[in-house]
Structure formats: C-alpha cells, structure tokens
Amino acid sequence: MTFHDFNFNEQLLEGVLSMGYTTPTPIQEKTIPIILNGEDLIACAQTGTGKTASYLLPVLNYISNTHKHQISALVLAPTRELAQQIDQQVEGLAYFTGISSLAVFGGGDGMAYEQQRRGIQNNVNIIIATPGRLIAHLTSGVLKLNHITHLVLDEADRMLDMGFQDDIMRIISYLPKKRQTLLFSATMPGRIRTLAKAILTDPQQINIAISQPAAGIDQQVYRLHDQQKTPLIKLLLKDSAYASAIIFASRKEIVKSLYKELKAAHVHAEAFHSDLQQGEREEILLKFKNKLLPVIIGTDALSRGIDVEGIDLVVNYDVPGDPEDYVHRIGRTARAATTGTAITFVNDRDLKRLKNIEQLIDRPISQKELPEVLAGIQPVKQERPHGGAYGDKRRRPNRYKGNKPKPASN
Template identity: 60%
Template sequence: MDFKDFNFNPELLEGLLAMGFRNATPIQQQAIPLILAQKDLIACAQTGTGKTGAYLLPIMNMLTENNDRHNTTLILAPTRELAQQIDLQVEALSYFTNISSLTVYGGGDGVAYEQQKRSMREGVDIIIATPGRLIAHLSSGVLKMDKLHYLVLDEADRMLDMGFYDDIMKIVGYLPKERQTVMFSATMPPKIRTLASKLLNHPESINIAISKPAAGINQQAYFVHDSQKVKLLTEVMKHADYKSIIVFASTKDKVKELGKVFSRLGFKAEAFHSDLGQKEREAIMLDFKNKRIPVLIGTDVLSRGIDVEGISLVINYDVPHDPEDYIHRIGRTARAETTGTAITLVNAKDKRKFANIEKLIEREIDRIPLPEHLGEAPKDEPLAEKKPYVKKKKFFKKKPKASS
C-alpha cells in the first residue's frame, strides 16, 4: 500500500517521501486508518515493524488540521533512548511542517530542566516523555495537559516490567477523560489487557508478528575490539566485490565520524543524517540508488525507509540495542529473493545484545575469525545467566531474658 493512498497533508507527505518512505508496512496499513478515524487502539507489534510511524503519521496529520494544538499530544516511552528515537522520527517527518516536539526525561542538568519548563509553558505540539520526569513537571503545575487530544503508550509491556504502572495511572489522572488513546506493546500478557481496559474506550485490536530474516542473507559476525573495527571493515570492503553497502551506526555523531573516516580511507561514502539540508539528503539518496555512491552510512531511524534494490552488503558497525532492529537492518539486503551479506561487529560490551538477537532469530550467526594481523579478538564465551534477585530475609536473635 502506497503512503499516497492515505491522503495525508501534502507537507507531511512531502517529508515522508523525501525520507525514502514509499510503501506502508503491515502495521501501518492497519493502524493508520483506525487512528485517523479517531478510534482507540491496542496493537501488538515489535520494534522493526514500523510501529512508530504507524502512530506518528496519523497523529501528525491530524495536528496539521488543528490550529489550537499546543500540548495536545503525549507519547509515553519507557526509556530515554526510545524517547530520543521517537523525537528523531518526528523531526524527520515534520521537516516541511511546523509541528514542534519536546523530549522530557531524567538524567539531564539543571539547564535542560529549565529549558523543558520554558517549552512546556510556551506549548509544543508533541511531548515525548518518560513517566518519572513527566510526573515532576505535572506535579509542579508547570505542565498543563487539560487540552490533550492524543495519548500514546509505546512499549507498554516494557513500562510495566520496569514498574511504571502507578506512574502511568498518576499521569492519566492529569489528562482529560475525553481523548484518543493508542497503546503499542511487543507482547500481550494479561497485565497489558488489564491496563488497556482502564485506559482505552472500546479499542480496536491489531496483532502483527515480526518476520524472520530472509533465507538469502548470509549472516556473519566478527568479535572485535572497537580499535579493530575500521581496520577490519577496510579489508572487508576492499577485498570483496560489494557494489552497494549500507553501514548502520548507533548515533548521529558516529555516522558523521564514520563518513569522514571512510572518505579518508579512499571510499566514496556519504553520511546520511538529520543535520543535512533537504536537498542534500535527496541528492545523496538519488546517488546511492543510482550506484554513484557505493557506501551509505546512517542510523536506524533515518535508514528505516530506504527501499533500494541491489544492496549487497549490510554492516552493523554497532550491535543494535533492540534485537528486532537487527532484523530490519539486515532486511535491506537480499530483497526480492536475491542474496546478500550482513556483517555484525560485536565488541565485549555488546555480547549480551548479540545473544538476544540470536535468541530472537532462533539460530546461531556464523562467527568469522578475525585476521591474525589485526591482533587478538575478544573471547566469544557463553554469557553467564543472570540470577533473579531474591530479597534476603534478616534474622535477629532474640535477646536473652535477664535473669531474676
């Protein structure tokens, strides 16, 4: 299904198409019409299925049709990292609109806290927040959400696992009862259905299972130290005939850094990130599609919409935080029943994330030995199982009774 079929606001659609998005994913095909129809929704969909766009696009489209929209949208996320990722998507998709957003999370300094307070008083279109810090602003009276129209709970099961149930209910107490509520969860245990029954009004339900990697992808992994990564990639890219390569990095700053590194090494590479102007991004994407640029470097968010045929190699410079992102990353190659290679570089601190990927895809990824001249690699040892925390009981000896 083409995004043009949703009849989005022309400015929103222009930003969407400029980012390389063309066809809606299954979760987007099902969720967008329901949200546009102002239905409450509970959706079971994992990261990597396009779930963020499934709720952002219809809500942003409705915002473009509303003049009085300050502090009208609240998106709750379990972690600062996810809140930042969602904000990056808002920033990219709203490039041609005047939609504004604000991330609210703990861990910042006093200056950041004051900036948040000022933005809240002035009003923004979309607030993306972790529960704890949001409650602080609501309790202080700085943030007023009496005009809220749209509430989204992303990764709701993870929020409950982290003990945010009471915080969520407290936040909802500050919100109007008349609102549209959308809940996304990777799993659907009874506690999620209980929460949904308290927050949602006659909700529609969607269940999307994440697909496994295509059979035509040759999945490989190197265990390396960070200092060995660039040297290894230099050899891989010079000694194999890869016509079109995507390199995924964890942050925008690392994308920029790798762009400079690869250029110094003689590779024709471009870093694709949100700090570039619209015309620059369009030119880079066109050159990559036409094979004039063989190497494109980007993050999960900005590379999620790339739909380019003939990508022969995907490199995970960093192991993705969420296992589902791995499936989405390597799915850029071996499309339309072709074959391709996916290489993941695993350092010592990313071993557990890599193990979670193998658990999700239900197979062991082929380990490729590090060339000897690059030095010794980190040991690929089985991870020790995390023991569940058990609260120890304290025993106190009774004091002997005083003898009479």
C-alpha cells in the same frame, strides 16, 4: 497503496513526500486507517517496521485539521534516545504544517530542565517524554494535560521492563478520560494485555511480523569461552568489510572494559552507557550516524533507541537473557531492505539462551569455526566459594566454630 490514499492534510502530505516516503509499510497500511477513524489500538510490531510514522502521521493529521494551539498529543517512550528520535521524526514530517513538538527527558543539567519548562509554557502541540521527567513537570504544576486528545505508549513492553508501570498510571490520571489511546509494543506478554485493558477502550488489534529478524541478516554464532571474546572482536573489526558496527554487552561495566581494550588496540570506538552526560551521549550517536565513528559499544538501551541505516555488523558480546532482545539487537543491521551481519558469542553458560533464541526465530543459527589463532587462549579457572580453584584437593574449612557436638548416648 500510496500515502495519497490516506487523504492526509495537504501540508502534511507535502512533508511526507519530501522525506522520500512513497509506499506505506505493512504496519502503516494497517494502523493508519484505524487511527484516522478515532479508534483505540494495540499494535504489536518490532523496530524497523515503520511503526513511529504509523502513529505520528494520523496524529499530525488530526492536529493539522483542528488548528488548536495547545498540547494535544502525548507520546511516552522508555528512553531519552527514543524520545529524541521520535521528536526528530515529528520535525521532519510536520515541517510544512507549523506543528511544534518537545522532547522531555531526564539526565541533563538544570538548564535542560528550564528549557523544557519554557517549551511546555509555550504550548507545543506534541510532547514526547520519558515517564520520570514528565512526572517532575506535572508535579511542579507547570504542565497541564487537560487538552490531550491522543496518548501514545511507544515500546510499552520496554517501559514495563524498566519499572514504569506505576508512573504510566500516574500520568494517565492527569489526562482526560475521553481521548484516543494507542499502545505499541514489540512483544505482547500478559502484563501488557492487563495494562491495555485498564487504559484502552474497545481497542482494535494489529500484529505485524512478531519476533522475526529481517531476511537480509546473516546470523552467525561462535562457541567460545570468555577469554576469547575480546581477541575475536579485535579480529572481526580488522575486516575492512565492516565499516559500521555496534557491539552489545550485558552490563555497562563490560562496555567500559571492552572500550579500554579496543582503544589500546587502536580501534576507533566509543562506549555508550548511562554514566555519560546527555550531551556526551548525543555527540556519540551523532558521530555514529554521520559515519564519523565506526564502532559503538553499548547495552540494550541502544537496541531500541538508535535508528541508523547502513550498519554492517552487530555483535552480541553476551547472549541476551530475553530472546526478544536478541531480535531487537540484530535488528539494528539490515534496515531498509539492506543486508548485514549479526554475530553472537556463546559460552557454555549461554547454550540454553541460544536454544531459546532459535526456538523464537524458528531456525538454527549457523555456527562458525573459531580462528585457529585463538585456540591457545585458555579459560581462567573459576574460584571456589571457600577459596582455592575448582579441582583443588585442599580441605574445605570446617563450618563449625569450636568443638564438634558429641554424639548422643543411647
């Protein structure tokens, strides 16, 4: 099957072919005919499978054939990075069609908000937005969504994880009841099905390769304690085989601390976290994408908001609490049929999480021997809640204040 078989609008097909697309991916092959047929859809597919184009192409085809200068499609995304990424794909695919799009997200200054407001007033064809900022424009009265024909929820599971369910339902209250709704999610927990039941009408369902890492990923595990993690990172990054690497940590405080350690070790890296200004985040991603920055350190916001080919190494500095997040993290490497390495640091507290991951991917992960040079690094003793290290024989403070109560007499 080729993209010619979908009978797309001529200008749209020209854009598709100019971007080097020839053969649709499995998710595209299954979903595009359903969307072209006007049916609601629930599609379950992980990142890196081509899901963005699978909904953008039929939506762009519809807008190309109707020639209406109005806001016809709304795409909701959980993060600003994903919203920008989708907007960039629209720009490429729709290059010859004259279709316009606008990314709407928070985190910028007043000038960014004003630019978004002007873009809305110009009646772009497609808005790609994070829920919070979209609601701000809706409540201001500048944004009207009464002509929407297509609503897309991309990475719906992540939006619910981030607490956007009420915002999503509020946004939907502004939309026409007669519309085509498409829900894309990497996982399909019960609450996603509940949401789908509330907002979709007789949807078709497609499931593609759920929660299975790409075959080209060499998955490895190192058993170690926390004080060995950063020294091991430094050793790994000295390996010239890794020209491009992402390090995932569980919290932005760890991201900042690790960045300082690597900077002191003369490793060219940048920290990516929510405390940065939007312009700073965009600059880091652009440098990383253009191979001007070899190492980027971030939290799970990066795992679904970055689409860069040629990443050689992904390191899980911390084991993610959700096994699905592990799949998304390591899915940053071995994209587009390439190969890559994914290394996970596992301490004693994380053994259960590792077991859950191995159950999810239905295979054990290869355990690597820790370099001998790290063997002498000792773990830091944990402090007891009432003072003193574990193993300290000092008496714990008496929890009673004043005199002990006398035993009752018989």
